[in-house]
Amino acid sequence: IKEMSMLSLICSCLYSQPHRNSIYQYGDMEVKPINKCASGQSFEVILKAPNDLSPDRPQPLASPPKKDVSLHELQKRLEAAEERRKSHEVHVLKQLAERREHERVVLHKALEDNYNFSKMAEEKLSYKMEVNKENREALFNALKQKLWEKEKHGADVRRNKELQAELSG
Template structure:
């Protein structure tokens, strides 16, 4: 049933029906599995049949550039952009200055955090090194004391 439905609604007829809802009251097909390219009238598009084989058909769809004959210009209907007032310019400048200040504050805080983290890291490394040195000195001192005790 699905294949039969697809035979009834080929791609070109679907494409044409999107642009022209009334197909000029013409029958869609002369024969089964044949597409009539004159089925609908589209002024901004041209469909050319390239190949017709048993495996299928190929088409070339050429879209024509839109013509603006008889259409009022869109620019005339758009409202003109008014010149910004001195107050609006001042508000925008102040907002930009505030953004720059916030960005600078963020960068300063980020740099301070980074420096603090680096300080903590180096302090931990120095402390670990100092503790290791103290441990080695203590072990050496204890070994020396034990050696003196054994000599007596």
């Protein structure tokens, strides 16, 4: 259908009824019009089997004939394959070594970060404990001062009572 000319396509649109017994040949397929479609044209496409092809048409390509290979040629091919295998093995081992080195560097960095974080957290905790200790000591000293002042006031009150008792008595 690709090879149908533009004029044929336009004519088929203008004349919805195809010619009777019109068969179009395109390579290994036949196109026959069918008059059973009321809304427009319809076609039957018949594909020819490969054995239906004409003898003047080229046949599908067969595999090329095998040539005899000498023992020396086989040996050279085996050596080349072995060299490729060794080269590939070296390449893979090199990639594995690079990956291991990368993983080692990443692990070392993670351990270093963990150590630094732990050290920082320990320093913060020590600082907070020191601040809390100083706060506790300051609070304790303030309470001691208050207690001492109350005891001094109590002693003054007792002495004043004793003096009053002596003066009145």
